[in-house]
Amino acid sequence: MKTTQTKPPILRKCFLLSLLLSLPFFLVLLSLQPKHHHQNTTDPPPEKQSYGSGDLKIRPGYPSYKSYIQRQLKKTLNPKLRELWTTRDWDRKIRVFAIFFQDLKQKRLLSNESKALCIGARVGQEVEALRRIGVSDSVGIDLVPSPPLVMRGDFHNQPFDNETFDFEFSNVFDHALYPDRFVAEIERTLKPGGVCVLHVALSRRSDKYSANDIYSVKPLVEMFKGSEVVHIRGVDGFGLDTEVVFRKKRPIPRS
Template identity: 40%
Template structure:
């Protein structure tokens, strides 16, 4: 008689299916935790490949400084594949480096074992590990992708903690340099730092300009100390360690003061004045052939970004006053030749001549202001010469269009030689104060057919001049004519000497201005 095997086979199949289903659940759970949520697993998540919360990690050959206590169970590398990260040479080197940094800060009184500490944008948590190693146990790090127990999910511009949480915040690896939101990054750090708490940042900031730009972000903190130190690796061979102390409560985000003080006074800081000494010299003698001399001088210009690091600015803005067509300077010069240090600039084109307005509708990354930059808001007469005499127009596609300008109040006998339209003028200085702040990097090109003698004084009067980092100014005067040797232009009443005085006054005030053509 054959034995009955139907029921055992049935139950065995059920058990196998249940086992396979359990394995499937574990795999799905692991994939969800790691790849979808961006979190690292723990045993409660059905994962067996993460660093346990109760780990006593002893790193071989790392020296006595690297032995952090997470718990009471010793775990070997063979039992936990992820320990490869925590015992790699690079990771150990980083831990030793930051341990030394933090020990120095403890000895100087900026950090203590009782400090509640945060490390911002730390991918693998070396800084947090180093803090715990030297006895600062209440420490945590944040990064976009968490790596528990050292690092939880968070970003520098969105720190997931309440106001006034930490006694000590550290930003290493020059990470603030690389942030796409440096202003928000700085705000979040000062928001979560306790009053009288310390911020320590490692930044490149090679020159005075970038160093002071960095300090401007932290206007609710005071500078305590700065020193030059060796970086962690060859990618950061030289950095500044900056120690700052929070003075008190900070205002709500967005309560900045565009344009500086309400009394319209401003002072150009010394680090900006230093740039003038490195700028190309002004042409002091009036050129007999300005269409050659001034145009060639453009090759001598020392652009601000070629002299300093322009990191640590909230935004980057280019304002073209008297833009004409897109190809006149925005497309042909600024976007192709101006050294931007890989920064994305917002562009404003200010042009009153209606002839050029339509093409800007197709330029999505340019904001057109179809008005005339002026010293107040009012309706103006706008004259366009019928015969363009502007040297250099042969290089652009709008050469058949005369140069437009606000119709000047000329002496008796002034003859209009072109069409005249009514256009809207606006207070350019006030617009600038409402559009940008001192934390922005602002470049301006001004070609306004003589109106510069009205606009520049207005920029000084309102304090808006301090908002501009670099100016490319074309000054219009009764220059010698290319067409007619021995004759001067009757279009402008100003002299070359008056133009030179305008450039000189700007530079003496600390404004980096270049003679443009």
């Protein structure tokens, strides 16, 4: 009669010990994986979500968040565009952004002491403009990093702690597939009293890589639940015509 062979106790112990020792390694690997916003299976598709009584519409054609990221990367990694951004457009855009930011400094919405973030900064013209006018503690985020000005980051899930920045600027709101998440991350990472400046296109539609179209500032005002509007004005910002500025509310002190 055959008897069932079992592993010696010492081998079982070694096996269990190796599992325990390898667990931290696997946890570290998981922590290094890109963290993107994932749509909940119970949520409606992005284009079915309504904002501001129809004044903000999500464009169709994104069956998954992965497909959305791939489409955004198609523009960001386009070698011809990147060469254009870093050569012919470089100084021109820095000069224009510097004028915008200098005006905000005069309005006391930005200072040299501000810790500033540029969202969707591509190759970093906005960051360079901030640094040239004296706001030295400035950084940008984009899906593709462009050191030393721009680090890797998804604006639907900013890689920063709560209440990190005094000032945040973005002219890529139209690229947000989940605008409410885009805004929530700004409010999360802004300090109380911090300022957010958005440049958007209301009178014309954005480029083919945009994920949404906005027709009034109403959806923005509704989504910035923890902030108040500072001003709304017309601008000429590389195809964007409206500047909307919000200030994050300070907590009401308890009596």
